[in-house]
Amino acid sequence: MITLRSLTKRYGAKTVVDDLTFDVEPGTVTGFLGPNGAGKSTTMRMVLGLDHPTSGLALVGGRPYAELPHPLRQVGALLDAKALHPGRTAEKNLLAMARSNDIPDRRVGELLEQVGLTEAARKRTGAFSLGMSQRLGIAGALLGDPKVLMFDEPVNGLDPDGVLWVRGLMRSLAAEGRTVLVSSHLMSEMQLTADRLVVIGKGRLLADAPIEEFIANNSVSAVHVRLPDAGDRRVLAERLRRDGAEVELPSDGELVVRDMPVERVGDAAHALGVRLHGLSPRTASLEQAYLELTASAVEYGVSERALGV
Amino acid sequence: MAATHAEWTKLWSVRSTWWCLGSAVVLMAGQAGLTAISESTDLPASRIAVDGVFYLVQFVVLALAALFVAGEYATGSIRSTLQWVPVRRRVLVAKCAVLAPTLFVLGVVLAALAIAVSVPLLNDRVPDTSIGEAVRTALAAGAYCALLGMFTVGVSVALRSVAGALTVTFLLLLVAPLLLGGMGLVAALDYLPGIAGVNVMLGEGEPSPLSGNPVPYNEFAGIGVLAGWVVAALAAGDAVLRRRDA
Ligand SMILES: Nc1ncnc2c1ncn2[C@@H]1O[C@H](COP(=O)(O)OP(=O)(O)OP(=O)(O)O)[C@@H](O)[C@H]1O
Ligand SMILES: [Mg+2]
Numbered sequence: 001m002i003t004l005r006s007l008t009k010r011y012g013a014k015t016v017v018d019d020l021t022f023d024v025e026p027g028t029v030t031g032f033l034g035p036n037g038a039g040k041s042t043t044m045r046m047v048l049g050l051d052h053p054t055s056g057l058a059l060v061g062g063r064p065y066a067e068l069p070h071p072l073r074q075v076g077a078l079l080d081a082k083a084l085h086p087g088r089t090a091e092k093n094l095l096a097m098a099r100s101n102d103i104p105d106r107r108v109g110e111l112l113e114q115v116g117l118t119e120a121a122r123k124r125t126g127a128f129s130l131g132m133s134q135r136l137g138i139a140g141a142l143l144g145d146p147k148v149l150m151f152d153e154p155v156n157g158l159d160p161d162g163v164l165w166v167r168g169l170m171r172s173l174a175a176e177g178r179t180v181l182v183s184s185h186l187m188s189e190m191q192l193t194a195d196r197l198v199v200i201g202k203g204r205l206l207a208d209a210p211i212e213e214f215i216a217n218n219s220v221s222a223v224h225v226r227l228p229d230a231g232d233r234r235v236l237a238e239r240l241r242r243d244g245a246e247v248e249l250p251s252d253g254e255l256v257v258r259d260m261p262v263e264r265v266g267d268a269a270h271a272l273g274v275r276l277h278g279l280s281p282r283t284a285s286l287e288q289a290y291l292e293l294t295a296s297a298v299e300y301g302v303s304e305r306a307l308g309v
Numbered sequence: 310m311a312a313t314h315a316e317w318t319k320l321w322s323v324r325s326t327w328w329c330l331g332s333a334v335v336l337m338a339g340q341a342g343l344t345a346i347s348e349s350t351d352l353p354a355s356r357i358a359v360d361g362v363f364y365l366v367q368f369v370v371l372a373l374a375a376l377f378v379a380g381e382y383a384t385g386s387i388r389s390t391l392q393w394v395p396v397r398r399r400v401l402v403a404k405c406a407v408l409a410p411t412l413f414v415l416g417v418v419l420a421a422l423a424i425a426v427s428v429p430l431l432n433d434r435v436p437d438t439s440i441g442e443a444v445r446t447a448l449a450a451g452a453y454c455a456l457l458g459m460f461t462v463g464v465s466v467a468l469r470s471v472a473g474a475l476t477v478t479f480l481l482l483l484v485a486p487l488l489l490g491g492m493g494l495v496a497a498l499d500y501l502p503g504i505a506g507v508n509v510m511l512g513e514g515e516p517s518p519l520s521g522n523p524v525p526y527n528e529f530a531g532i533g534v535l536a537g538w539v540v541a542a543l544a545a546g547d548a549v550l551r552r553r554d555a
Contacts, residue, residue: 049395050388050555066395070311077392083385085323092322100315100393140389 086126
């Protein structure tokens with residue numbers, strides 16, 4: 001289990017991780033989501049003791065990472081797949097890693113096999129593609145058979161087969177009772193693998209909930225109305241607002257109605273006798289809910305957001 | 310122990326290590342042979358070995374240690390190293406534990422090699438080198454290489470860059486003696502790391518080719534001087550490694 005308590009990291013005046021408090025539980029895949037620059041990688045580096053927190057705590061199994069006796073046997077992590085000496089072979093790299101934590105040498109061959117790198121074992125990692133480096137990083141994370149795993153954008157650079165394999169791997173690691181934290185900036189990816197979501201933006205916690213709850217709380221639905229007459233449009237909008245709906249007029253001949261079921265919108269139009277050319281309910285996808293949630297916290301985003309709702 | 314085992318594996322699994330060692334052997338044998346063959350030489354074999362260490366081998370030692378330690382900052386592999394061994398001082402100790410014996414053996418073997426190459430080639434005007442003197446010189450060369458390697462470990466971690474580490478050690482080994490000499494501080498010269506290393510290899514009372522004065526202390530005191538530099542560099546490295554983010 002990973003425990004963060006008021007974890008904060010500042011670089012100069014800039015607060016990159018801001019008072020984060022959450023737990024990552026065993027037996028589940030926890031998706032760690034946030035736009036570019038949200039602070040996901042920084043948070044993970046602090047869990048591993050690579051970066052020192054400005055304040056707050058990051059604990060694994062109740063202890064700081066640096067105090068774990070054989071850390072690789074308790075926590076496996078893939079952070080930066082390219083953080084290797086490019087001149088060392090995949091095999092020697094894993095061998096050094098295994099020896100650093102008294103892990104038997106034979107695990108190296110097993111892991112290379114498991115990630116599909118047996119053929120490339122004697123190749124220097126500098127010649128590896130991003131996907132191969134990523135596989136090697138995953139092999140490293142699993143080397144010590146740890147109870148806690150962290151993956152920073154593991155599908156980055158993988159081919160479709162690799163993506164499927166990683167999804168399956170995450171699920172099976174969690175099914176074995178391990179604690180799995182996976183970061184991504186793609187909600188669609190998390191929708192397929194995560195049981196629980198932790199969303200951050202500009203270093204701040206935006207949501208921490210089981211995925212179903214996240215969907216229920218965040219998926220906004222709306223009713224789209226198309227109508228030919230501008231006068232009718234004004235009258236209908238006014239009426240719906242009075243009845244408590246939130247109404248937008250995105251373009252000519254169109255209304256977007258929130259907080260009101262489609263039946264009531266139709267009834268209102270009928271009662272007013274306005275002519276409709278279209279009336280359709282639309283539910284936002286989780287991706288849109290996520291975009292909406294993080295919209296104000298996008299570090300390097302386009303300022304206008306185009307939501308199809 | 311585990312951390313040292315890992316560093317040992319890392320040292321021998323990159324080509325640069327083998328290149329450094331191979332070039333040290335070639336350079337040392339070449340310069341010893343060429344010096345000994347020259348008609349005008351009046352240096353005994355043990356002195357040829359000392360010159361070879363000071364003018365050639367020590368730079369290979371610097372390169373090897375700087376690549377092994379500061380090189381990790383260039384490749385980013387320092388983050389892996391610290392993830393595997395998060396107790397940072399342990400990494401520093403492991404790097405030294407791997408480099409010191411390796412470089413000691415390197416120094417002993419190369420000094421012995423230089424002596425073995427030059428003895429048969431020297432003309433009969435040159436005084437012989439006794440077995441005892443040869444052994445003493447070789448051991449001293451080993452000690453100097455090991456200590457210089459550990460010094461470079463400290464500097465590398467403190468500066469986190471190969472170029473920075475090489476610049477600082479070059480300045481200390483080559484430029485500082487010229488500067489101090491130029492300022493007339495000849496007595497201080499014997500306490501610079503490079504000169505102290507040569508002094509250890511020459512032995513007490515021998516005239517130093519670098520300062521011109523007889524060596525003012527014995528081998529053990531000389532090793533003490535070098536150890537002082539090693540401790541200072543490692544302390545600086547330890548302070549930086551402890552505080553900085555990886
Ligand atoms: N060493 C550093 N010095 C200064 N700023 C830093 C440093 N490391 C990271 N940052 C800043 O911290 C912020 C968070 O970066 P981080 O890499 O944690 O984000 P992320 O959520 O992982 O983003 P991405 O999805 O792009 O990987 C960024 O604005 C980044 O510029
Ligand atoms: Mg990141």
